[in-house]
Each structure stands twice: as C-alpha cells, then as structure tokens.
Amino acid sequence: MARKINFDPPPTEAPTSQAEPKEIAPQRSRPLLGIERTIKQSSALGAISQSLGGISEKVKRAEEIEQKLIEGQVIVDLDPALIDNSFVPDRMEASEDQNAAFRDLIRLHGQSVPILVRPKPDDEARYEVAFGHRRLRAARELGIKVRAVVRSLTDEQLVIAQGQENSGRTDLTFIERARFAARLEDRKFSREIIMAALNIDKAALSRMIAIATRTPAVVIDAIGPAPAFGRVRWQELTELLDQEGNRAHALHIVKAPSFATLNTDKRFEVVVNGLRAKTSRARPETWVADDGTHAVRISRSGKKLTLTFDDRVAPDFGDFIKGRLAALYNEYKAGDLPA
Numbered sequence: 001m002a003r004k005i006n007f008d009p010p011p012t013e014a015p016t017s018q019a020e021p022k023e024i025a026p027q028r029s030r031p032l033l034g035i036e037r038t039i040k041q042s043s044a045l046g047a048i049s050q051s052l053g054g055i056s057e058k059v060k061r062a063e064e065i066e067q068k069l070i071e072g073q074v075i076v077d078l079d080p081a082l083i084d085n086s087f088v089p090d091r092m093e094a095s096e097d098q099n100a101a102f103r104d105l106i107r108l109h110g111q112s113v114p115i116l117v118r119p120k121p122d123d124e125a126r127y128e129v130a131f132g133h134r135r136l137r138a139a140r141e142l143g144i145k146v147r148a149v150v151r152s153l154t155d156e157q158l159v160i161a162q163g164q165e166n167s168g169r170t171d172l173t174f175i176e177r178a179r180f181a182a183r184l185e186d187r188k189f190s191r192e193i194i195m196a197a198l199n200i201d202k203a204a205l206s207r208m209i210a211i212a213t214r215t216p217a218v219v220i221d222a223i224g225p226a227p228a229f230g231r232v233r234w235q236e237l238t239e240l241l242d243q244e245g246n247r248a249h250a251l252h253i254v255k256a257p258s259f260a261t262l263n264t265d266k267r268f269e270v271v272v273n274g275l276r277a278k279t280s281r282a283r284p285e286t287w288v289a290d291d292g293t294h295a296v297r298i299s300r301s302g303k304k305l306t307l308t309f310d311d312r313v314a315p316d317f318g319d320f321i322k323g324r325l326a327a328l329y330n331e332y333k334a335g336d337l338p339a
Helices: 045-072 096-109 133-142 155-167 174-186 191-198 202-214 217-223 231-241 246-254 264-281 317-323 325-334
Strands: 075-078 115-120 123-131 146-150 285-288 294-301 304-309
Touching: 096 133, 115 133, 115 155, 123 133, 123 155, 133 146, 155 191, 174 191, 174 202, 174 217, 174 231, 191 202, 202 231, 217 246, 217 264, 231 246, 231 264, 246 264, 304 317, 317 325
Parallel strands: 115 146
Antiparallel strands: 075 146, 115 123, 285 294, 294 304
C-alpha cells in the first residue's frame, strides 16, 4: 500500500520570550513545504525567534527530499540493449510459459512500475539493473524501451536495493534467496550487508547459506525454484545428501531423461523421495550369534558393505576376524563357500 507523506510544516507554538529583531533573508519558493511565496518579515519579535530555527530545519529537509527526488525518482525510457543484468543473479530461469505470460501482460497493459538501474561502473555508456530483471527481459523480447529510475549506487547499495525489493515479493522462493545470500558471501560482502539486503537476522542467514552451499549446485539447478517448499524441506534435503552415497544417487536422479519433464515442485519431491528410499534400504542390521549376542552391525551403502564390531559386547571379536581375513579371502577365492 502506498504511503502518503505529508510535507506540510507543523504548526508553531505561541512565542514565550522576546528577542532582538533580526533581518530575515528572503527565502526561495519551496513547494514541498507549501511555501509558494517568499517569507515576509514579521513584526512580532517573539515569533521571529521561535520560527527561524524551525524554518531553517524544514528548508534543509526539503532540500534533502528534493535532492533524493532529483537523484532517484526521475523516470526515463532506456534502450534495453544498453542495460546489463546485475552482477549477482538472484532468480532462477523461469519457464517459457511463465516468461510468455509476463511478456503478454507488459504488451497489453504496459510497464506500470519502473526498474532500478545504475550507470555501470566500468562503462558509463551502459547501465546495470538492480531490480526489475523480468520487466527488462520482457522489454527486450518485445523490442520496446523500458521505464527506469537511474541512480548512482555502490555495489553494496545495489545488492541491498536488489535484495530488499525481492524480499517484498511473494514469488522469490526460499532457495533463490538462499542462493543469493551465498553468492553475496562468495563475493566477500559482509554478513551485515547480506542481512540488510534480505531483511533477515544472523541465525536465519547462517541457515540459508549452509543449505545453499551444502546442496550441490547441479542439484539446485536441476530442481529449480520449487516455490512450494521452504527452509524445513530444503534442510531435510541437505541432511539426506550428507549421508554416504546420496550425493551420487541425487545426481543419478536429476540426470534421468524423464526428470526434466516434471514441474519444479515435483522434481524436488522426486529427489527427496528417492533419497529417502535409498536411506531406508541402507539402514544397518544387526547380526545375532547363536547365544543371542548382538556382536556385529552390518550396513550397506551402494556397493559398500560395512561390518561394525562392538568390543563392549564381544571383546576382541573384531580383532579375531581381522586376524582371519587372509584365510577367509582365500576361502572366498577358492569358491569353497556354503551353499
């Protein structure tokens, strides 16, 4: 909801003291203050004393506001060919259907909200977009100029503007925000700048970066933005991936020809369910001796079989097996195995 900002000066209180009269210099018109004529000298000496400081402060405030309007609120039409994407991407590629729908919306109704760009630091003949990437893309594809606000921004100011604008949008998903945070950290931005950009606290930022960095980039790219799933489910995925053999299994899942035909939310579910099934099959079992002793735990992961001996249950049994490995191997090679 747009906020209405009132620039009218507050009413002054009645004067309480007297002061020596001073000549008041004429003031130039300040429409932001509602001052359309120069301020006339008052005959009330007390009013002069009370109002001088207030007028000076309000004039300064008006100058600051006017400067911001001059710097940031002048909307211009730019050739999209002169505008480059942000140096830190935040969105994953939308589907062609989504791009077409957004492009049709711009073609039918025009661009109602301008994008924000800055003069490119290393080439002032070009611009770099802070936010409005989809609007910029639609303008490029439609062959029309894009409405833009041009501001001089440092790298830090650009990523804060980019992050805060996207933080207010409902269509930027958790993993897109998490990956944006990780990319900012890779570029050596401070945690304070990243927290300001995403409007989150330190704990939330740490969780987001951990998830984005622990999940292989190829898996994230293959799954896509997955708007139906937030931090809890992506955390579950990272924990599944941390289990032995699951990263390779996830890569096998996402490279299947049928995987790309699914929508992004379904792709997320397929990966998680596939890793869950594998983890369930890999649960260790316990070998029990004839006397009831639970002497060995057996676990299988992929093509690996692991035997774990518990010395507290069967002291030295593991060393006993270790000492007989050569004989057992020879027996295995000879094929003299029980049917």
